[in-house]
Amino acid sequence: MVLTPLEKASILVEALPYIRRFAGQTVVIKYGGRAMVSEELKEGVITDCILLKLVGIHPVLVHGGGTEIDTMLRRLGKDWKFVRGQRVTDEETMSVVEMILAGKVNKEIVALINKLGGKGVGISGKDANLIEAGKKTLPAAPGEEPVDLGYVGEIIRVNPEIIETMKNEGYIPVIAPIGVGKDGESYNINADYVAGEVAAALGANKLVLLTDVEGILADRNNPSSLLSVVKVSEVPELIRKGIIAGGMIPKIECCVQALKKGVGRVHIIDGRILHSILLEVFTDEGVGTMVVNE
Ligand SMILES: Nc1ncnc2c1ncn2[C@@H]1O[C@H](COP(=O)(O)OP(=O)(O)OP(=O)(O)O)[C@@H](O)[C@H]1O
Numbered sequence: 001m002v003l004t005p006l007e008k009a010s011i012l013v014e015a016l017p018y019i020r021r022f023a024g025q026t027v028v029i030k031y032g033g034r035a036m037v038s039e040e041l042k043e044g045v046i047t048d049c050i051l052l053k054l055v056g057i058h059p060v061l062v063h064g065g066g067t068e069i070d071t072m073l074r075r076l077g078k079d080w081k082f083v084r085g086q087r088v089t090d091e092e093t094m095s096v097v098e099m100i101l102a103g104k105v106n107k108e109i110v111a112l113i114n115k116l117g118g119k120g121v122g123i124s125g126k127d128a129n130l131i132e133a134g135k136k137t138l139p140a141a142p143g144e145e146p147v148d149l150g151y152v153g154e155i156i157r158v159n160p161e162i163i164e165t166m167k168n169e170g171y172i173p174v175i176a177p178i179g180v181g182k183d184g185e186s187y188n189i190n191a192d193y194v195a196g197e198v199a200a201a202l203g204a205n206k207l208v209l210l211t212d213v214e215g216i217l218a219d220r221n222n223p224s225s226l227l228s229v230v231k232v233s234e235v236p237e238l239i240r241k242g243i244i245a246g247g248m249i250p251k252i253e254c255c256v257q258a259l260k261k262g263v264g265r266v267h268i269i270d271g272r273i274l275h276s277i278l279l280e281v282f283t284d285e286g287v288g289t290m291v292v293n294e
Pocket residue numbers: 031032033034035063064065066067191192210211212213215216217218219220243244245246247248249
């Protein structure tokens with residue numbers, strides 16, 4: 001599609017009210033491993049973040065990296081399993097998780113931000129005690145033994161000062177979802193939960209979860225069954241009926257928590273659409289599912 005100069009100018013003018021409305025506000029973006037599929041899409045996400053920053057909106061990125069962790073575990077000949085959507089994480093697996101998330105994925109994102117003209121700084125939840133965590137216990141399902149997930153963590157507290165400092169000094173913070181225990185041990189935490197809690201601790205105005213589907217679908221095999229609005233009150237029923245399942249469970253749980261803790265707007269959107277963040281922030285249509293506190 002080739003735009004005329006007038007069309008280009010009108011697009012910029014249309015964004016003006018949104019820029020004015022959101023200037024100075026914070027948007028937490030969870031960039032899921034599954035949405036990190038192509039170089040073009042990765043660059044699109046990062047360019048969107050840089051543009052937000054330049055117009056005075058503060059993006060804070062939280063990333064996942066499940067696929068890269070799988071690849072490395074496979075290469076090391078190590079088996080893994082998921083129980084109720086969580087990776088059972090023994091000590092050796094934990095060190096692989098930390099190396100991949102904090103060492104590789106985090107630094108790749110930071111390098112891309114800097115290459116494209118932004119100022120990215122990557123940290124994990126260990127830096128400045130950002131994410132205090134403890135061992136997560138999974139209660140036994142009826143008729144089953146309780147599950148020991150090893151080093152899977154539960155967030156106890158987020159100390160957002162370091163993020164505030166970075167964002168106010170012009171940096172784009174990039175957070176790897178690793179928590180720190182009271183003895184300095186590492187915990188593996190689902191990035192969706194980290195994004196939700198960080199958004200709440202920062203008093204963010206928006207939380208955007210990028211994933212590899214259109215949003216929450218009423219029928220997972222039918223992309224046109226997108227639920228563009230989901231009410232918090234409908235969530236238990238959607239989970240009970242199995243409509244929301246697997247990796248979508250932590251996502252919706254984190255949306256509900258974030259809304260309860262005062263985050264303004266919460267969206268699950270399709271990271272496979274180029275510039276989906278800009279479409280979400282700068283247009284009224286929205287792209288994906290908005291979760292509302294009703
Ligand atoms: N009702 C639903 N609508 C859409 N997707 C659903 C639904 N229920 C379950 N899912 C699944 O949830 C998946 C998204 O969660 P998943 O954890 O796999 O990805 P992610 O969180 O974006 O990436 P990562 O976990 O690597 O950071 C979808 O790909 C889909 O298979």
